[in-house]
Every structure is written in C-alpha cells, then in structure tokens.
Amino acid sequence: MQALLFRFTAGAALAALLLSSGCTSSDNSSSSGSTTTNASPTGIWTGTDSVTALNITGYIDSAGEAVFMRSDGAQFVGPTQVSNDTLAATVTGYADFGNTFGDGSTYGLGTLNGTVTTGSTLTLTLSFTTNNGTALSGSWSLSYSTLSSVTSSLGSVSANYTDTASGSAISINGDGVMSGQNANNGCVLNGSITVSDSSYDIYQVAFTYEDCTGSYAVLNGVQFTGLAALNTSNSPAQLTIAVAGASSSSKYAIVLNLDVS
16 A cells, blocks of 8 residues: 555553552552652653564653554553552554554454553553454563653654655754655644653654545544654654554554654
8 A cells, every 4th residue: 555644653440449549659658657749650661572473662751651563563552550569551543544453453452451660661461352352462571762862842743854754854943843745645744742741751742634535534533632752862863653543434653754854
C-alpha cells in the first residue's frame, strides 16, 4: 500500500486496586506515619517483547498517558496508574493503519500490569483480546532511555520534516502548528504539537486529516491524538509521532517517522 505522508502508526478491579494511587503520584502516608513515594514511569522506554520477539518503544508523559509501539506498527495506548512500584493500565490496542492483527481484526482491548523502577526499568505483562475475540499476550522488558532527560520545547521541534516512508513534507512552526499534504493520496494534515512538561523529551500531538482519497478516505475528519519524541542523536534529527483515533465505524493508529529536512 502507498505510505501516508504522515505514516504512522477497566474496570472496577483496577480501580479498586489503585484507588489511592496516581500515575506518578505524590507521597502517600500510612497510619503509622511513614511516607511512601510512588515510582515514576515518565519517560521513553525501549526493549523487547519476549513473546513476539518484536522491539517495543514506550512513551509515558508526566500525566501518565502512555503509548507503546511494537516494531510491526501495533500500538497499545492508555492511562497508567502506579501504586508504590506497581504499574497498571487499561489499554486499547491498534494495528498499524492498513494492516491487521493475525485474525484480521484492527483493534482490541487489554491490560498492562507490572513493575517500574524510576529512571531504570519497566517490566510489563500484556493481556489483550482483539475485537474478533482472539486472546494475545506479551511480556515486555524495557529500559529507560537517556533521551528521556532531553528537555522539550516548541523551538526544538519547529522545523520542516521529511517523512521517511513517502518522502513527503510536513512543517511545524514556532507556535507548534502542524501542517502538510500528501500528493499521492490527497491527505491534508492540520494540527498541533504541545509541551506539558519541559523536563522530558515527550510531546503531546493532536491533528486531523482532510481530503484523503481512495483507501485513506476513512481517515477524513478523524481526530488523532498521541505522543511524540525528538531524537536529536540521529543525523538528521528524527521526530517520531504515535497517534490513534476513531470514527463512528472503526479505530485507527498511525506512526510517523519524520526526519528534519
């Protein structure tokens, strides 16, 4: 299939378990007067899934929103909760746009459970069921990336970019406004990139597509949201964006790998 200009990619029990916890939360005092500080999952995480042998990259922002990307383009997205060093999340899983999971489904629901050591390791187990009813699992061993501590700013991401898949262009101005168009399928992108915590190399992204034709027409009007990170150690620097969205009939996810032009 033609690549897009911008190719991308709980329940009551969980609530009860984590009733008093927050994603990176503040101290919790016990009745004995001692204080417990929850571990923080904020950052960029990389590693492998021992079940599929695929690489995993995760972005978790300071509000606890998480995106985990497998190297086959699949995404698992949702808010995290942390109690002490225990992390849990209810996630929506998406196949990369234009692809499917093994049973032909394009999305599903699941949970992530495991442990986190601030700035060090993240070990998670995925339990996931596709919308066609197939149960899938994963076992992720992830390490904290030093890129996490690179500060973020709109000035850092303000640039013209080239999509590594299609060679098409996208621009981000100094106010975080994103725009671009794919000459192959007509898709016009308009949106924004923002910074919520400049201490970490993680950005929030929101945009829509319009004027898409052919098989991409289903993306018209879909509100995509997600996270991004800028890898300045690459030459040229690369902005990776992972977003997901839904229409009235389906759910979609896209990963964009954009090189600074």
